[in-house]
Amino acid sequence: MLSAFNTVPFYRERWALDGRTEPTLVPGRKGRHDGATEPELLTRTVVDLVPLAGGETRIDPARGLGRVLPTARRVRPGTLVVIVDPAVPTPPVDLPRGLRGCVVNPETLADDTSSGAVVELVSAVRRGEPVLVVGGDKDLARLCSALPQESAHRIDRLPHRSLSELDGGPYGVLHDPLLGYFGAFRECGRWHLDWRRVYARRTRSGLAFTLLTQRSPMLVDVLVDGGVRAEIRPCPRHGTPVVSP
Known part of the structure; x- marks a missing residue:
């Protein structure tokens, strides 16, 4: 200070x-x-x-995801991490080695399911690669409804919560548009x-x-x-x- x-x-x-x-x-x-x-x-x-x-x-609302992700959920090497949030314009830059990231704007999914990020997501699922999507409950549901059914069932979800939305897990990360990702729900509950x-x-x-x-x-x-x-x-x-x- x-x-x-x-x-x-x-x-x-x-x-x-x-x-x-x-x-x-x-x-x-x-x-x-x-x-x-x-x-x-x-x-x-x-x-x-x-x-x-x-x-x-520049404010980076994706800041910190790489730090809290391993605490929130076990992530396999080679995982594609997809942030689904209209307030996050750029992919996370601090992911652990071996992971890659992209962002999807859920508000434009209905009009643009052929965006590069969505195509990469679907391709990764079809190749059998692990995919983890991170976002609010409504945005995650919107993404899954826009994907082919066989793809939607094969991705892992990690909901992010604001400080005023704390729940009982079992998975989750704390997120704020200004601070980025600043906490996670652990196995201790x-x-x-x-x-x-x-x-x-x-x-x-x-x-x-x-x-x-x-x-x-x-x-x-x-x-x-x-x-x-x-x-x-x-x-x-x-x-x-x-x-x-």
Whole structure:
């Protein structure tokens, strides 16, 4: 947080207005949301999330999938990983070695079942290669209904959930359009954070998340889903942070 306060225009201005300095709270002033920020505001001001030294301005909603995927589900070498989400424009770039990825826009499937990604998906299934599709329940159902029946029955599904949609699994990954993929449902029956790359803290407005390793655009104290009231606890089995509704 100190790095963001010192080097990123958005946080320097926002925290100063909220009564913060280096970046502790000034006595008697707590600011809005205990210093956290709504994602809509960050999206509108993404250019100010770039450090003074320069950096990327592109938000990557596919970020982190490669980190959480092995935790969420056993993936065989050679698997084609397909993200089915209209908000994800580009394939994931951090998949483990031996996997390849593509994206499908479910909103255009009815008019374009001959897109390169769909053709690659169907071809992979026909060759007997493993295929894993990742997305929301409705988008996954839309994709499967657009595929030939013999192909739809031979693909594996991995639903992604927003922080406000946590369920009992048995599979799933946590996703946010701004932060990307930041957690997964594990075999212990709990939603685990990607704690080496994502930090979460409680605020009066809900959980706020920080990407620890992304330097630009820098995302600090983001109120995912506008602020979800939940708990961060250590997993009794693994000892790492889990999200509990």
